Amino acid sequence: MILDKIQRLGHRTLSKCAAFGRSGQILFQSIVARPAPMMMLPLLIKQIYFIGVLSLVIIVVSGAFIGMVLGLQGYTILVDYGSEQAVGQMVALSLLRELAPVVTALLFAGRAGSALTAEIGLMKATEQLASLEMIGVDPYRRIIAPRLYAGFICMPLLSMIFAVVGIWGAALVAVDWLGIYSGAYWANMQQAVDFREDVVNGLIKAVVFGFIVTWIAVYQGYDCVPTSEGISQATTRTVVYASLAVLGFDFVLTALMFGDL
């Protein structure tokens, strides 16, 4: 009984380690081992379109609404202390440091990550990956690598767009509707936001999250059980694991960047 449990625990630990090893191998094989930048360019552009451009709508809409909510909440709280001019600063800092990278990464996992997993999983199930190999084309280079790079490139850009749209949405609510003096809104923001401390750190987060989400998505697709059930489970795992990993890493990164550790 106990032995059984220990054995199962050991087995699960081993298979988790093996899975981690395989995901590392995918990463290594596709982007470290044999890069082929020229061949990849058209494929990369296509993937940037699918992963990045098609995610724009959800990113812009979410960014605008989150910015508007921040503006509204910030105003109602700060107005009690007579410091509603600080809304700009509050909105900009919370977006740049936290909300833009984290929310973008969560949306990105749901919108692009799940699509990546399902697409690669289906390619596996319909033997397209195997037939690429038989034609003599390395699927790591042709299928995996452009998707990984596209994810790395798109995530920081989407995060920046999210922050810009959010700040603009907050301005719409706080300045245009609630009547804060616009000079104060923008001046406060400019004064409080430090390029290195806030903008760059936010971007670093976005880069890290983009890496994590894309890596998990691609790995889950490539490693899935090639049946419809296996693909649906892999897609779910992508969203769950990627979201948890993003939130966990966000804490670690925040502690490193702003926690004076």
Added chain:
Amino acid sequence: MGQDKPVVEGKALPLDDIIVEIRNMTFTRGSRKIFDDISLKIPRGKVTAIMGPSGTGKTTLLKLIGGQLHPDSGEILLDGQNIPKLNRKDLFIVRERMGMLFQSGALFTDMNVFDNVAFPIRVHTELPEVMIRDIVLMKLQAVGLRGAVSLMPSELSGGMARRVALARAISLDPDIVMYDEPFTGQDPIAMGVLVNLIKRLNQALGHTSIIVSHDIQETLSIADYIYVLSDGKIIAEGTPGMLKQQDSEQVRQFVDGLPDGPVPFHYPAPDLLDELMAGGVFK
């Protein structure tokens, strides 16, 4: 069929010019031995068929020859090169000499028929687009689907998809073409065309063809040499004439297409009556 003498099992090959040789190969999946120390030779320029009930590992055998799976032990030699021992780069070079028609067709769903057939040519040659166009149209003409050149794979029926995949598999005129169940799902006309096509391609271009199939009549009609697999072993081999002459019960059952006999139709299982009588619920 010429050879009417009864022949001792497994002792006569039509040719001694061998392109693929498998030596003492064992392959297991989980705890199941798919291949148990099998050896076989595939003659160059001929049509060799691998037959056997489904689930015996015919597809697995093709994947082993293509280097997509690795045997537990034994050698798979392609013109003397041991495929399981090749590194990734050499393996991809060797694969340029192979064309494989997958059971499901495996067309790339994001490209139309033309681009699918042109894909291997574009990857491996520097030919100008005009020439690629001519080659692709010729290959599609050969499989009777030139009119479908601009359709997407999702617009094709299963049989059509398989024929496009065949055109793609032969687009680079490989030395070896492996066909995984090419006849399944084809209507009688397409079937006849395919049988002829495989035969013709084999003769005209000097390909070595390896056909995996359980369609006995069609396979007997085009194969030069046949291996019959069952239970991880080769239970018979020979030319179609030799196989038809054999009186081994196993081979008779297979050639005559009988469900019951020494070749198991069932996946390994406990006795049905025992299992039913044992009662209880399914675990």
